[in-house]
Structures are given as C-alpha cells and as structure tokens.
Amino acid sequence: MENSSDQTPVVELRGIKKHFGAVQALRGVDLALMHNEVLGLVGDNAAGKSTLMKVLSGAYIPDGGDIFIEGKRVSFANPMDARRLGIEMVYQDYALANNLDVSSNVFMGREVVRIKLGPLGVMDFAHMEQETKALLERLRIDISSVRLKVERLSGGQRQAVAIARATAFDAKVIIMDEPTAALSVAAIDKVLELVKELKAQGSSIIIISHRLEDIYRVSDRMIVLRQGRKVSDSPVEGDIHEFREKVVAYMIGARDDFAERTTA
Amino acid sequence: MSFASDVRRVLRENIRDYGMFIALFVIVLFFTITTNGLFISPRNIVNLVNQTGYIAVLAVGMTLVIVIRHIDLSVGFLAGFLGAIAAIAMVQWNLPVWVVIPLVLFLGIIAGRITSFMVADLGIPAFVATLAGWLGYRGALQLVTRSTGTIIIPNDDFNAIGNGFIPEFPFGEVIPGMHNLTLFLGIFGIALFVTGELINRVRLQSQNREVQSMEMFIIKLVAVSALIGAITWILAGYRGLSWTAVVILIVVFAYHFMTTRTVLGRRIYAVGGNPEAAELSGISVKRITHVVFGSMGMLTALAGILFASRLQSATTQAGTLFELDAIAASFVGGVSAAGGVGTVAGSLIGALVMTSLTNGMNLMGIDISYQYIVRAIVLAGAVIFDVATRRREQ
Numbered sequence: 001m002e003n004s005s006d007q008t009p010v011v012e013l014r015g016i017k018k019h020f021g022a023v024q025a026l027r028g029v030d031l032a033l034m035h036n037e038v039l040g041l042v043g044d045n046a047a048g049k050s051t052l053m054k055v056l057s058g059a060y061i062p063d064g065g066d067i068f069i070e071g072k073r074v075s076f077a078n079p080m081d082a083r084r085l086g087i088e089m090v091y092q093d094y095a096l097a098n099n100l101d102v103s104s105n106v107f108m109g110r111e112v113v114r115i116k117l118g119p120l121g122v123m124d125f126a127h128m129e130q131e132t133k134a135l136l137e138r139l140r141i142d143i144s145s146v147r148l149k150v151e152r153l154s155g156g157q158r159q160a161v162a163i164a165r166a167t168a169f170d171a172k173v174i175i176m177d178e179p180t181a182a183l184s185v186a187a188i189d190k191v192l193e194l195v196k197e198l199k200a201q202g203s204s205i206i207i208i209s210h211r212l213e214d215i216y217r218v219s220d221r222m223i224v225l226r227q228g229r230k231v232s233d234s235p236v237e238g239d240i241h242e243f244r245e246k247v248v249a250y251m252i253g254a255r256d257d258f259a260e261r262t263t264a
Numbered sequence: 265m266s267f268a269s270d271v272r273r274v275l276r277e278n279i280r281d282y283g284m285f286i287a288l289f290v291i292v293l294f295f296t297i298t299t300n301g302l303f304i305s306p307r308n309i310v311n312l313v314n315q316t317g318y319i320a321v322l323a324v325g326m327t328l329v330i331v332i333r334h335i336d337l338s339v340g341f342l343a344g345f346l347g348a349i350a351a352i353a354m355v356q357w358n359l360p361v362w363v364v365i366p367l368v369l370f371l372g373i374i375a376g377r378i379t380s381f382m383v384a385d386l387g388i389p390a391f392v393a394t395l396a397g398w399l400g401y402r403g404a405l406q407l408v409t410r411s412t413g414t415i416i417i418p419n420d421d422f423n424a425i426g427n428g429f430i431p432e433f434p435f436g437e438v439i440p441g442m443h444n445l446t447l448f449l450g451i452f453g454i455a456l457f458v459t460g461e462l463i464n465r466v467r468l469q470s471q472n473r474e475v476q477s478m479e480m481f482i483i484k485l486v487a488v489s490a491l492i493g494a495i496t497w498i499l500a501g502y503r504g505l506s507w508t509a510v511v512i513l514i515v516v517f518a519y520h521f522m523t524t525r526t527v528l529g530r531r532i533y534a535v536g537g538n539p540e541a542a543e544l545s546g547i548s549v550k551r552i553t554h555v556v557f558g559s560m561g562m563l564t565a566l567a568g569i570l571f572a573s574r575l576q577s578a579t580t581q582a583g584t585l586f587e588l589d590a591i592a593a594s595f596v597g598g599v600s601a602a603g604g605v606g607t608v609a610g611s612l613i614g615a616l617v618m619t620s621l622t623n624g625m626n627l628m629g630i631d632i633s634y635q636y637i638v639r640a641i642v643l644a645g646a647v648i649f650d651v652a653t654r655r656r657e658q
Contacts, residue, residue, distance in 0.1 A: 080546045095544050097537030099604035100530075108534050109545030111527045119528040119555075126471050145474070 156187025306502030338397025344583025376561020426574030443504030450496025
C-alpha cells in the first residue's frame with residue numbers, strides 16, 4: 001500500500017512517559033503509524049492504551065518523550081491543538097449531542113456561517129446539510145436524513161456519525177477508542193465495514209479495542225501494551241486462533257519482544 | 265408527500281409544540297365562555313399582555329439557563345432590586361430615563377456575570393449559587409428601600425413602558441375609530457411572515473431539501489396570519505399596541521433568531537445536550553455559561569424595569585416569587601430539566617398560559633387558594649405530557 005514518498009510515518013511517538021502520582025502509566029512507549037495503515041492497539045485494563053491515545057489527542061500532556069507528525073516535532077496543550085494538526089478522536093460513548101441533528105453534530109464547534117458576526121454569525125444550514133449528506137454517501141452510512149436528531153438513531157448509526165465527523169475535516173489520523181464496545185453484533189459489523197471503507201479511501205487509523213476479533217478483522221498491524229510498555233509490534237497475520245493465542249500471550253506477560261530494553 | 269401523511273407526520277413530530285398552542289387555545293376559549301367574553305375584551309387583552317411582560321422576559325432567559333442544565337433562583341429579587349435602583353436613580357440621583365435604563369441593564373449583566381463566575385469558574389452548583397443570590401438581593405432590596413419605603417416614580421416616560429401605548433401616525437387617522445399604526449404594524453407583520461415563509465420555501469426547494477406539502481404550508485400561513493390579524497384587530501380597536509407588548513416582541517424575536525440561526529445559539533444547545541462533547545469539539549462550556557447567565561441578568565433587569573414601570577413605583581417586596589413563575593412558564597413551555605431542549609417561542613407561550621390562568625381565574629372571582637392548586641395541576645400536567653410524548657418518540 002505504501003509508496004516511497006510515504007515512508008515517513010504520519011504519526012510517531014517516541015519514548016512517551018506519563019505518570020499519575022506514584023503510578024507509572026506509560027514507561028517510554030514508541031509507536032509509529034504509516035500512511036493509510038490501520039493500527040490495532042490492545043492490552044489488558046490499565047495497560048496504558050487509553051492514556052497513550054489521550055497523549056496523542058492532546059487530552060494529557062506527557063511527562064517525557066516526543067510526538068512527531070509527518071516528521072515534524074509537535075506538542076499539544078489541549079485537544080484543540082491536536083485537532084488543528086489533523087488528529088481526530090472518536091470516543092467510546094460517541095460524544096454527540098443527542099438533542100441536535102446529524103448535520104449539527106458533524107459541524108459541532110466548526111459551524112459554517114453565511115454572515116460573519118463572531119458568535120452571532122448566521123449559520124449556513126444548506127451548506128452544512130449538503131456537506132453532511134455527501135459525507136454520509138461517501139462513507140456509505142445509511143441514515144435517512146441529515147436532519148434527524150441523534151436521539152432517534154441506533155447505537156451503530158450514532159457511532160457512524162461520530163466516525164464520519166472525525167473524517168469530515170481532512171484528518172491525518174483517526175483514533176478510535178473502543179468504537180464497538182457499546183454496540184450490538186450487527187452494528188459492530190457495520191462499524192468495522194466503515195473502518196475498512198475509510199482505509200480504502202486513504203485514511204490512517206489507530207483503533208483501540210478489547211475485542212481481539214475486531215482488531216484482527218480490520219488492522220494491518222498490532223501493538224500490544226502491558227503495564228505501560230510496548231511488548232509487541234507485529235503485522236496481523238495467520239488465522240484468528242493463532243492470532244488470539246499470540247496476543248493473549250503478550251497481554252499476560254508470557255511473551256515480550258522488547259524485554260531487554262526495559263529499565264527495571 | 266401526501267396531505268394526510270404530512271398532517272400525521274407534522275402532528276407526530278411537533279406534538280409537544282402544538283400541544284402548548286392547543287392548551288393556550290383551550291384556556292382562552294374556556295375563560296371567554298365563563299366570563300361572557302370579558303376575557304377577550306380589548307381592555308383585558310392589553311392587561312393580560314402587560315401582566316405577561318415581565319414573566320415572559322424572565323422565562324426567555326430562564327429557558328436558556330435550563331437548556332444548559334442550570335437554574336437561576338435569584339432573578340425575582342434581583343428584578344425587584346434593580347427596579348428599586350432604577351427608581352432611586354431617577355428620584356434621588358435625578359438621572360434621565362435614557363441613562364437609567366442602559367445603566368440598570370448593565371448592572372443586570374454584571375449580576376449575571378457574578379452568578380456565572382460562581383457557577384462556571386468556582387464550580388458551585390447553580391441552585392446553591394443563585395439561592396445565595398435570592399437571599400442577597402432580597403436583603404439588598406430591603407436595604408435600599410429601608411429609609412423611604414415604597415418609592416413613587418414620577419417619570420411619565422418611564423411609566424409608559426408598563427402602562428403606555430405606541431403613538432398614532434402623526435398625519436391623522438386613515439381609518440377612523442381604530443389605532444392606525446397598530447393596524448399598519450399588524451398588516452406589516454403578516455406580510456413579513458408570509459413573504460419570509462415563501463422565500464424560505466422557494467430556497468429550500470431550489471436546494472432540493474425537504475419541504476412541507478402545499479396544503480400544510482397554506483394552513484400554517486393562514487392560521488398564523490389569522491392569529492396575528494385577530495390580535496391586531498382587538499388591540500387596534502382599543503388603544504393600540506402597548507409598549508410592554510413591543511418590548512416582549514423585540515425580546516422574543518431577538519432571542520428566537522439568536523437561538524435558531526446563529527452559531528452562539530447552536531452552541532448553547534450543544535452544551536445543553538452534551539457538555540463533554542461540546543468541550544471536546546472546542547466549544548468553551550465556561551464561556552457559554554457566562555453568556556447565558558449574563559443574558560439572564562440583562563433580561564432580569566428588563567423585567568425589573570417593566571414591573572417598576574407598571575406599578576409606577578419600587579416596592580420593598582417587588583419580585584417576590586417571580587423566579588418560580590418564570591421557571592413554571594419555562595417548563596409549561598416545553599423546556600426539559602435534562603438540558604438541551606426548550607425554545608424561546610415555547611417559553612413565551614408558557615408565560616401566556618400561566619398569566620392567562622391567573623387573569624382568567626381573577627375575572628371569574630375564584631379564590632386565590634384554588635388558583636394555586638389549578639396552576640399546580642397545569643404545571644404538573646404540562647411536564648407529564650412532555651415526558652410522555654418524549655418517551656413515546658424513543
């Protein structure tokens with residue numbers, strides 16, 4: 001998939017450290033995401049997956065380590081900084097306003113105006129609705145009207161809207177935190193189809209999940225974290241049973257590819 | 265879309281909004297019959313509108329406060345206190361009206377920002393912060409009126425806000441016996457509404473967006489035009505549009521536009537629907553809280569002016585229980601305590617419903633104790649209806 005001009009990772013984390021009081025949540029984690037790659041991030045509870053992604057999305061400021069976007073070193077003070085640099089996060093609980101319609105949610109915080117008057121700017125509904133419609137069509141998301149309130153959508157549709165929103169503004173990287181955790185089996189299939197569709201359209205994605213079969217189905221590569229360290233970084237291959245066995249071995253500490261690098 | 269299915273769909277999707285109008289219509293009809301038409305006599309309609317004024321203005325602000333999941337209990341005595349400040353400014357400081365009104369509105373914004381400072385910056389629950397305000401402003405009101413008692417306001421311009429009517433055309437009457445400027449404004453209002461709706465419909469169609477069926481559209485145009493026409497006719501036959509009505513119209517139109525068309529309005533509802541999501545989307549929940557409480561403070565000042573002007577005086581008890589009337593009007597108007605739901609137009613209707621009940625029962629000579637119970641039933645009924653329709657939708 002990658003051509004030679006894309007050899008620089010779209011995002012690279014080097015030696016990320018983060019502690020909360022006495023708890024060392026991340027002990028120097030490296031992570032690289034290539035262009036048009038889907039990277040699965042797995043690990044037991046408290047392995048540091050969510051903390052690492054919160055560092056990348058600007059919600060946490062790391063105690064040590066560097067973040068590079070397309071080779072350039074960056075730092076974020078808050079999630080908006082990360083977002084401006086093209087890092088979009090999709091949250092487990094969708095982070096949508098259920099009282100607003102689909103189009104309003106896609107453009108939440110980035111409303112398009114017809115008349116510029118600062119906060120009293122008059123919104124351009126037609127433009128936002130058409131953009132949203134085009135976006136849903138492009139991603140093959142089946143929602144009858146962009147003017148439907150989110151409270152009327154199913155869980156799968158809500159997650160699809162949340163994912164669509166993340167892709168709406170030329171995101172470089174889309175991070176999905178447990179995108180299937182709250183969904184029915186049928187809805188999970190749809191969301192995974194959507195992830196594949198995004199990859200086919202050129203997106204670079206990091207997906208966190210405790211459902212290993214989800215990771216297996218959509219990811220090109222997988223990183224396993226254990227106790228704040230990276231213990232495995234390998235392509236997704238083999239059949240599902242082999243894959244599962246291998247991942248579990250890393251998760252419980254039976255295998256560790258990076259053991260020699262650890263410092264006590 | 266066919267007419268029948270359109271009617272069903274419109275009713276289903278807007279049952280909450282229409283339910284409010286239907287309730288108001290039933291109440292008006294009931295009192296009209298029981299008072300032998302006295303209720304819709306021009307004099308009483310004017311009275312009703314002027315009584316609704318300060319509650320409607322408070323309810324508009326309160327609706328936005330409840331939309332962002334807060335509450336403001338301090339508005340009653342704050343309105344009373346600011347009304348007293350207005351009276352003192354005119355009587356004791358000899359300031360002209362055109363200085364006093366902006367000054368008091370500005371003080372209202374300051375008071376609102378003090379509340380939002382406690383709520384947004386210090387993280388105190390709005391219920392507690394504004395309960396402190398309720399106590400504090402009550403004390404402040406008694407303090408500033410202690411030496412004088414009730415302050416009579418001798419200023420005719422100021423008192424016109426709560427009691428006066430808009431002037432007639434300077435060139436005399438075209439239609440004798442009617443208030444011509446009011447008639448003109450009514451016709452102008454209908455024309456504005458109809459052309460606005462037509463332009464919007466054509467624009468939607470040209471962009472291939474959904475529109476109502478032609479029949480439904482015409483019914484809406486005719487119904488609203490008839491309503492504006494009827495009110496205009498009643499008012500023009502008496503002394504015309506009151507200044508209080510003008511104030512209500514300006515506030516309702518400005519806030520309706522702000523909430524439905526502007527970025528600020530959209531963000532207020534986003535914060536109400538899901539504050540965490542709004543924050544993650546780059547919307548500052550703090551800033552929205554400051555704006556909403558600031559606007560509440562300004563509208564409270566306006567309500568204080570309306571009330572003082574109506575009584576032509578500032579009293580030591582002005583504003584007692586206004587906050588609860590405003591909150592009740594907001595809930596009858598369809599606001600949800602869960603946040604994110606409620607409209608400016610709804611809060612106006614809610615205020616009209618609550619004032620109509622008081623006014624109508626007064627005309628019927630019903631004992632005040634029963635009046636409270638009836639209003640309690642209407643308030644509870646409105647919220648039960650709201651919850652029931654909301655649940656059915658999901």
